Amino acid sequence: MEGNIADMGQFIGAGLACVGMGGAGIGVGLVAGNFLSGALRNPAAAGEQTATLFIGIAFAEALGIFSFLVALLLMFAV
């Protein structure tokens, strides 16, 4: 065991920050799954709603990207 305690804190913090990406995964899955179940009930209306689908996915995903950014900042910028 060698290395200093600040490095350890960086690595643990970066790993913990990545947990936030799981939340984004759940969110994107919910959006896509609900879209699919709605689309299978009413396929005729599904085509017009793909833009809404992508907007929803983008909003859900942005927060996961924020946590990834925090992890990157901890690893390389602090």
Next chain:
Amino acid sequence: MATEGGSRFNIHPMEQFEVHPLFGDGPVHWYTPTNATLWMALTVLAVSLLMLVGSRGRALVPSRMQSIAESIYGFVHKMITDITGKEGAKYFPYIITLFLFILFANLLALIPGSFASTSHIAVTALLALAVFITVTAIGFYKHGAHFLNLFWVKSAPTVALRCVLAVIEGISYFVRPLSHSVRLAGNMMAGHAVLKVFAGFAGALGFAAFVPILAITAVYGLELMVAVIQAYVFTILTVVYLNDALHPGH
């Protein structure tokens, strides 16, 4: 950047994002030609080539180039008119410029050995801030003080609720340029870093390297999809923000 974090890889996953001058090793000034400026210039060149060659023939039965240019044009035009109606069509040139620049920057970044200009937050933040300022200016120009109805929600029943909503709407409005830029840069950076991490595995494994190489192939396909989807998402969010400015108060 701390270098000790990546010393266990024989390929550093973040090295590909370094900006360095094209000629010599001098310091980077704002006018220095770097790899970032080179690849952004190539992006502009590729977009111009597509549009110039595509619109030269103007044949009734389009050539391959012309039909690519036409379908991109039609795709973006439909996206704008679907969301904002007729009023947004005036801003079509700006939106298609954004879309084509981001799309080609993302796709050119996937050429091995090239430089991912959209993975830099400086590039995407500039694009997102330009959108934010333009859209806010359009909102105030078109509607004056009525643009603030975007924050003061008239359909909420009580004044107390309106105050709470004003705070929430205000935060979500001013975090827009941040999320808009970080989404694109983060997605591109993450994808390219993943490719490099797998490449590092392939270098370390010897004969078993075919496993990470297969994984790289799969991730590359995914990245191709992400490149197109992120360009689409950036553009469609721009159109949604523009729609908020054209029709505030929901």
